[in-house]
Amino acid sequence: MHQRLQAVHAWCTLLRLEQCIDKNYLTCAATAKSPPTHRCHVNRLNRDRCPDVNFNPSGSNVSWSSGVGPMASFTEAITVRVVEGLSEEFGPFKHVIKVDLKPSPMPTADGGGITSIKHQLAIAAAKELGLLDQEYNRLKQEYEAVQYYSYGSNDLASYNLEHYVKDKIVPWISRKLSTEKYLLVVKNLRWWIEPSNFTRDVRLPPPSWENSHWFISTITKYAGKRSKSSGDQVISIHVHAVVVVLALYSLHHSAEHIFNMTRQENKEYWHHIALLCFHYATLIFTKHSPVVPVTSDELIHQWAAQGILPRMPINGEEEETGNCTYSSRCAYMHRVGRIILEAFQKYSLLRLPYSPANNADRATGTAAQFFSYHGLITEDITVDALFENKKNWITFVDDHGWHVSREWLSPKENRGATALILRGCSQQSLIFSKLDHFLLKLCFLRILDLSYTPLKSLPSSVGSLLYLRLLSLRGCHDLETLSSTNTTSSNSPLSTLYQLEILDMNGVPFSHLTQDVANQKSNLIFLDMSYSQVTSFPPNFFQGMSNLEELVLVNCSKLVELPPSMVALSSLTTLEIAGTQIKYFPKKIFDEMQKLQSLKLIDNKKLFSLLESISRAQGLIGLHIEGYESSMVEEIKLEGHPTLTSFILIRAPHIRRLSLRGCRKLESVKFKNLDALEDLDLSATAIKELLAGIPNVPHLRRLILVGVPSLRRFPWHMLGRLPDVFYLDHCIEGNGNHSDHVARIRVSDPRFFHSFCENFCGFSKRRTVFPIFLCPSRTMPYK
Known part of the structure; x- marks a missing residue:
């Protein structure tokens, strides 16, 4: 209980600081001033709030960390904090x-090959020291090309590159570092090493020389325990308040990750959004979360409907984000x-599919599990307190209720709840039985989840x-009508x-x-x-949905026709x-869908009118x-389509x-x-x-690939046969009839x-002979 109170106190202190920072950020944004940095606040708070853990290793030149708990979590945040601590105390x-x-190399440093730990370490050291010369770059490019063209079956280039690093670059590393102070940071070690x-292998001077330091972060407890020496320092974390601070630290670095991926706004802006997303996620994944997992799309939809994610204009204007x-x-x-979820996973904030923790050790897997298990952020709520203005986001599982208060992030707002999540509630729960009455008093809801x-x-x-911006009725298998039985309307x-x-x-x-279900749905x-x-x-069901962008009709097993009003879906x-059971599409449906980019048609067994109308969707990118x-x-026959980049055809037996x-x-x-x-x-495609499965189709007798300059390799080693007519030409435009060529x-x-x-049986068994030509304009010499 003492540790829980300590954790709650730490998070409250941090959130008060965050509110101040966010307020300053918004003020600066309004006045076009530069917002304040978080770094000094975070570092000071870490020192104040973490007296039980030394993030600044001392007494040894080699330090290890296996993260927090059995899942070795928060390794990214710990690594950043330790590196900062080492630089402050022992730097520069x-x-x-x-x-x-990552990805994990061979299990031991003694293993050979360019994916081994020692090779990766040598390259990282050489890069930092500026030792990667032109010959290394040439050998690396040659290796990558040979691996690509040979589908990884040629080891000669790998041998050349590995031995150049071993014989030339490694000695340079030794000479360069022999009299210089350096810091080695190894992240995500999975296997034990010495x-x-x-x-011995990379010629790094021992860390005791020149007071250098090594820090090694492992992603398994076994790797750290087996690899460390007796005099090495191990950073262990068992205090709840420290996990809270690591969560805050992870939020800051996740914001940096999001900014680097989006290249929009600035880090402070994305930190504010990440903080809101995390708080909302803690509500979704409460301690008594329902058995049915929440998908990533469902969570993203709720973030967006709540107004947490930045919005694009509804008028169809395009917005560039980086590239x-x-x-x-x-x-x-x-x-x-998805970028936010990727950052949350990287920094141990949230992983999907989410699994509730059933003990304190498992609760250290992610920040979301930790906060949920210990009841931090979310607070208990009863049905009687539903209508208090301080209750912002509310969830109930049967008669167990939790909420996220406005006091965390928006203490000055004075309005009712904006999210009510009743996912998986039973018929016997009090809130479900009186839902019709309660909703009348929750008039500010933006999200209603009755899934x-x-x-x-x-x-x-x-x-x-x-x-209301989002209504989820997903999985309501007893809901056979969209009308209400307790009204005269x-x-x-x-x-x-x-x-x-x-x-x-x-x-x-x-x-x-x-028709009334679809009326005035221009915002959908x-x-x-x-x-x-x-x-x-x-017939007019889709007429008013001019801004509808995604329409999903999967396993509607009784649907026999689509309405003519689908032509109105110009934003789809x-x-x-x-x-x-549909047989055809409405006339001119795809003439108006010029923004359609992704079309999936799966197991519509009676559909026969297909490509003639689809070809008119001139903006189509993916067709499945x-x-x-x-x-x-x-x-x-889908020829000359101007935008199609991906085509999938599966189970078309005729x-x-x-x-x-x-x-x-x-x-x-x-x-x-x-x-x-x-x-x-x-x-004439790109x-x-x-x-290999394409030329191996059992009855394929004619394969024409003319004017395909982007086709850079061919799976000769996996072929069981060649078609009777096989024509492949990089060098012409792809016009004319080539059926005369076998x-x-x-x-x-x-x-x-x-x-x-030699094992290509298409030649050895059938004794196929055909002419091979090289274009006069070839740019790459044969090696």
Whole structure:
């Protein structure tokens, strides 16, 4: 109990500091002044709040850390803090050598190869010391090229590079560091090693020389315990208040990660957003979280609907973020949300899928688990206290309630709750039984999550939530109607939710839709009606959804037709239709969908009118067709599409001819279970790689790859056969008829044949002979 109180006190102190910083940031933003830095505050607070842990190692030149708890968590935050402490107490260091062992190299430093620990360490040291010369760069480029072209089957270039590092660069490292003070930082060590190998194999001077220091961070307890020497210092953390400070530190560094990925605003701006996202996540993942896991998309949607994530304009304006351009709010929302989740995982703040901790040790896995298990941030709430203005975000699991108070982040706001999450509540819970009454008093809700509850009809008071941005009915398997049974009105409560942006009805088995459900939904950007039992839509159902960007209709097994009003979905960027009975698309549906970028059509077994209309979607980037079983169609011809970059065709047993000729931006294709395919033309595309399964299709007799300069390698070593007609040419545009050639290859780079091997049975068994030419303009000499 004492440690819990100490942790609560630490977090409260930190949050008061954060409120001050955020307030100063907002003030500076309004006056165009530079916002204050957090660094001095954090360092001072760490010293004040962490008297039980020494982040500044002393008494040994070698320090180890295996993070916190059995999951070795917070290693990133600890590493940053220790490096700062070493620099403050023992610096300055002439050189700081950092090596990150992710992905994990070979288990021991004695292992050979360029992925071994000793090789990575040598390269990191040489880079810091400026010793990577032109010959190393040449050998490295040669190694990478040979590995690529040979599919990793050629070891000669690896041998040359490894021995150059061993014989030339390692001695230079020894001479350079022999009289200089340096700091070595090794991160993410998974396997046990003998640190003396760093001196023996990499020639690093022992850390006792010139008062240098080594810090090694492991991601397994075993690696640290087995590797450390008797005199080394081990940084261990067992105090709850320290975990709280590490969580704060991780939030700061996650903000830096987010800023580096987005290149928008500044670190202080993203720290404020990361703090809000983390607090909201602690509410979602309470100690008694429901069994049904929360997906990353669900969490991102709630962050966005709550107004935490930055928004894009609704008028379709494009916004550039670094090297990326986002043409839709959904694309931007998901991109930013995933970057935040990536940062949270990297810094041990939150990992999905989330698993509640059942003991104190497991609770140190992530900050979210720790705060949830110890009841920090979220506070208990009863049904009677639902309407207090200080209650900001509220969740109930049956009769257990928690909330995140405005006092944490917005103490001056004076309004009701903005999020109510009842995910998985049972019929017997008090709040669920009186939900219709309670919602009338929660008029400021932006989020209402009723997912996986036993709803049989919608509460009529849902219609009074005029500020609602997100409504989740996901997994409400008993909800067979979208109307309300306790009102005289025939309209659905959804009919008055004019501000609604995200409507998730995945798993709701309603069988009837009325037009009023869709009325005045001009703000709706995401709609998921998967697993519904509808057979059709009202003709004008989509007419008012001019800003809808994502529409998901998966396993709507009774749906036989789509309404003509789908032509009004001019902002749609993502459309997924799977497991339906539809036979064709409405006329001119894709003529108006010029922003459509992703189209998935899976297991629509009666669909036969397909490519003729899809080809009119001139902005399409990705097309995924699976389970296309119509026996009436034997040919797919999608030629000259201006924007298509990815094409997937799986389980199309009657397709005999497929042509994607002239799709000049097409980079990736995937084909599987095309047993009848005989003729394939990928000419004049930007295809980069051809999977071995494509030329190995059992009945393929004609494969044309003309004018494919981006196709840089071919899986010769994995082929079981070649088609009867095989024409591959890097050097011409891809026009004309090449059926007269049985086999012909003309390439611009002889490395195209690096994966060729004697076991290629396409030649050895069938004795295939064909001419091979090199383009006169080839730029790479054969090696």
